[in-house]
Amino acid sequence: xxxxxxxxxxxxxxxxxxxxxxxxxxxxxxxxxxxxxxxxxxxxxxxxxxxxxxxxxxxxxxxxxxxxxxxxxxxxxxxxxxxxxxxxxxxxxxxxxxxxxxxxxxxxxxxxxxxxxxxxxxxxxxxxxxxxxxxxxxxxxxxxxxxxxxxxxxxxxxxxxxxxxxxxxxxxxxxxxxxxxxxxxxxxxxxxxxxxxxxxxxxxxxxxxxxxxxxxxxxxxxxxxxxxxxxxxxxxxxxxxxxxxxxxxxxxxxxxxxxxxxxxxxxxxxxxxxxxxxxxxxxxxxxxxxxx
Amino acid sequence: xxxxxxxxxxxxxxxxxxxxxxxxxxxxxxxxxxxxxxxxxxxxxxxxxxxxxxxxxxxxxxxxxxxxxxxxxxxxxxxxxxxxxxxxxxxxxxxxxxxxxxxxxxxxxxxxxxxxxxxxxxxxxxxxxxxxxxxxxxxxxxxxxxxxxxxxxxxxxxxxxxxxxxxxxxxxxxxxxxxxxxxxxxxxxxxxxxxxxxxxxxxxxxxxxxxxxxxxxxxxxxxxxxxxxxxxxxxxxxxxxxxxxxxxxxxxxxxxxxxxxxxxxxxxxxxxxxxxxxxxxxxxxxxxxxxxxxxxxxxxxxxxxxxxxxxxxxxxxxxxxxxxxxxxxxxx
Numbered sequence: 001x002x003x004x005x006x007x008x009x010x011x012x013x014x015x016x017x018x019x020x021x022x023x024x025x026x027x028x029x030x031x032x033x034x035x036x037x038x039x040x041x042x043x044x045x046x047x048x049x050x051x052x053x054x055x056x057x058x059x060x061x062x063x064x065x066x067x068x069x070x071x072x073x074x075x076x077x078x079x080x081x082x083x084x085x086x087x088x089x090x091x092x093x094x095x096x097x098x099x100x101x102x103x104x105x106x107x108x109x110x111x112x113x114x115x116x117x118x119x120x121x122x123x124x125x126x127x128x129x130x131x132x133x134x135x136x137x138x139x140x141x142x143x144x145x146x147x148x149x150x151x152x153x154x155x156x157x158x159x160x161x162x163x164x165x166x167x168x169x170x171x172x173x174x175x176x177x178x179x180x181x182x183x184x185x186x187x188x189x190x191x192x193x194x195x196x197x198x199x200x201x202x203x204x205x206x207x208x209x210x211x212x213x214x215x216x217x218x219x220x221x222x223x224x225x226x227x228x229x230x231x232x233x234x235x236x237x238x239x240x241x242x243x244x245x246x247x248x249x250x251x252x253x254x255x256x257x258x259x260x261x262x263x264x265x266x267x268x269x270x271x272x273x274x275x276x277x278x279x280x281x282x283x284x285x286x287x288x289x290x291x292x
Numbered sequence: 293x294x295x296x297x298x299x300x301x302x303x304x305x306x307x308x309x310x311x312x313x314x315x316x317x318x319x320x321x322x323x324x325x326x327x328x329x330x331x332x333x334x335x336x337x338x339x340x341x342x343x344x345x346x347x348x349x350x351x352x353x354x355x356x357x358x359x360x361x362x363x364x365x366x367x368x369x370x371x372x373x374x375x376x377x378x379x380x381x382x383x384x385x386x387x388x389x390x391x392x393x394x395x396x397x398x399x400x401x402x403x404x405x406x407x408x409x410x411x412x413x414x415x416x417x418x419x420x421x422x423x424x425x426x427x428x429x430x431x432x433x434x435x436x437x438x439x440x441x442x443x444x445x446x447x448x449x450x451x452x453x454x455x456x457x458x459x460x461x462x463x464x465x466x467x468x469x470x471x472x473x474x475x476x477x478x479x480x481x482x483x484x485x486x487x488x489x490x491x492x493x494x495x496x497x498x499x500x501x502x503x504x505x506x507x508x509x510x511x512x513x514x515x516x517x518x519x520x521x522x523x524x525x526x527x528x529x530x531x532x533x534x535x536x537x538x539x540x541x542x543x544x545x546x547x548x549x550x551x552x553x554x555x556x557x558x559x560x561x562x563x564x565x566x567x568x569x570x571x572x573x574x575x576x577x578x579x580x581x582x583x584x585x586x587x588x589x590x591x592x593x594x595x596x597x598x599x600x601x602x603x604x605x606x607x608x609x610x611x612x613x614x615x616x617x618x619x620x621x622x623x624x
Binding site for chain 1: 326329330331333334337338341342344452453455456457458459460461464465467468471472473480564565567568569571572575576586587590598602605606609610613
C-alpha cells in the first residue's frame with residue numbers, strides 16, 4: 001500500500017513492444033479471419049430481423065426443393081430454410097465469442113497468478129486445471145446440461161470452464177520466463193503493487209500468445225456449442241439454430257440437401273475464421289521470435 | 293512443490309545431467325500420484341454433479357404411480373437417506389471393483405448394461421486410432437518431402453480446414469458425399485442389430501471411422517511434417533548428405549526415428565481426442581456405443597449409468613493425456 005506513491009522509473013516499465021496487437025493485423029491470415037468472423041456476426045445479427053418468412057412457420061411441403069419463392073427450399077417441417085439459416089446464427093454469434101473471451105480472461109488470470117506466485121498457489125491452481133482438463137469439453141458440458149437443463153447462459157459458463165484450463169496452461173508457460181526477467185524482479189524488490197506488476201508489466205508481454213489462444217478458443221467454442229446443439233442439448237426447437245438444423249434435417253439429406261448444407265457452411269465459415277486468426281497470429285509470433 | 297522450477301534449477305547447475313537422470317523416476321512417481329489425485333477429484337466431480345439432478349432415484353425407479361410410502365421404503369433400501377459423503381464412498385468403492393450400481397431404467401446392473409456398448413465404442417475408437425497412425429506418418433512425410441510445392445500447400449490448406457471443423461460437420465459432409473446424396477457407396481447409418489458385433493459389418497464402420505480418422509490425421513500429420521522438415525535440415529542430416537548417403541536412406545534410417553519422437557505424445561493425445569469425440573460420432577451414425585447409451589440415459593434420468601459412462605470416458609481420456617504429458621516430461 002505504501003508503494004502506491006512510488007514513481008516507476010522508465011527502466012522498470014516492461015520492455016513493451018509497440019502495439020503487438022496491431023502488428024498482428026499485418027498478417028493476411030489474421031485479417032481474413034477477422035473479416036470472416038465479422039461477416040458471420042453481421043449475418044447473424046441482421047439476418048434475424050430481415051428473414052423473408054417467419055422461421056418457425058410451415059409454409060411448404062416437408063423437404064420441398066428450392067423454387068416457388070423459397071431460395072433454399074423447405075426443411076423437415078416445411079419451414080423456409082433461408083429464413084431459418086438467417087435467424088439461426090444469433091445464439092452462436094453471442095455465445096461463442098462470450099465463451100471464448102471469458103475463457104481467455106479467466107485462463108490468463110489463472111496462468112499469470114500461477115506463474116507469478118509459484119509454490120502452493122501454483123500447485124493448487126494447476127491441479128484444479130488438470131481436473132477440468134480430464135473431461136473432454138463436450139462431455140463436461142453434456143454432464144451439467146443434462147443435470148440442470150439447457151439454458152444459453154449455462155452453456156456459455158460451461159464452455160468457458162471447459163476451455164479455460166488450456167488457456168491457463170499456455171499462459172502460465174509463457175509467463176514463467178517473464179517472471180524471472182529483470183524488470184519484474186526489480187519491481188518486486190522495490191515493492192511495486194502486485195496488481196500493477198501482473199496487469200501492467202506481465203500482461204502486455206503476453207498479447208501475442210493471447211491472440212493465438214483467442215483464435216483457437218473461438219474456433220473450439222463454436223465447435224462445442226454447435227455440437228451440443230446438434231445432439232439436442234442446446235437451443236431447443238422450434239427456435240432455429242445451425243447445429244440443430246443439421247440434426248433435424250439430416251434424414252432428408254438425399255431429397256433436400258440445402259437444409260443441411262446451408263447451416264453447415266455457416267458453421268464452417270465461423271470456425272475457419274477463428275482458425276485463421278490463430279494460425280496467422282502463431283506465424284507472426286514464430287517470425288518475431290525467430291528474428292530475436 | 294513445482295516441477296518446473298526444480299528442473300530449471302537443476303539445469304543451471306553443473307552436473308545437472310546426472311542429477312536429472314535420478315530425478316526422472318522421482319518426477320514420474322510424483323506425476324503418478326498427481327494423476328491418482330486428479331482422477332479422484334474427477335470422480336468427486338462426476339458424482340456430485342449428478343446429485344444436483346432433480347428427482348429422487350427411488351421415485352424414478354418406481355415410476356409416476358408410486359405411493360410416497362413405497363418411494364420412502366425404496367430410498368431407505370437404496371441408501372439414499374445416508375449422508376452424501378457416505379453415498380460417494382460406497383459408489384467409489386463399487387467403481388473400483390467394477391460395480392457401477394443398478395440402472396434406474398431397467399433394473400439391470402450397470403456394468404452388464406454398458407458391457408456391449410463399451411466394447412463397441414472401444415472397437416470404433418481403436419480402429420480409428422490404429423488407422424490414424426500410419427496414415428499420418430505417410431501424409432506428414434510426403435508433405436515434408438514435397439515442401440513448398442503444390443502438394444505441400446494442398447496438404448496444409450486441407451489440414452487447416454479439417455482442423456477447424458467439428459466432428460459432426462466432418463461426418464455430415466462424409467454422409468453427404470459418400471452416403472446419401474452425391475455417391476451412395478457406404479451406409480449412412482451404422483445400426484448394429486442386437487446380438488451381432490460391429491466387426492461383422494465392415495461397410496457400416498467406414499463412415500464413422502473415417503470421421504474420427506480425418507480429424508486425427510490432420511492434426512498428427514502436421515506435427516510429423518514439421519519434425520521431418522526439422523530433422524532433414526539439421527546439421528547431422530546435412531553432414532550425412534555430404535558423405536553421400538542416399539536421400540531415402542537419410543529419410544528412413546536417420547531422419548524418421550528422430551522425427552517420430554515428438555509425434556509419440558501427440559499420438560497419445562489423438563487417442564484421447566478420439567475417445568472424446570466418440571459421443572457425437574455415435575449419435576450421428578446411430579452406432580450403438582457408450583455415447584448413444586449416455587444420451588439415452590440422460591433422457592431416462594438414469595443417474596448410475598450416466599455416472600459410469602462419464603467416469604469411464606473421462607478416465608480413458610485422462611490416461612492418454614497423462615501418457616502424453618509423461619513422455620514429454622521424460623524427454624525434457
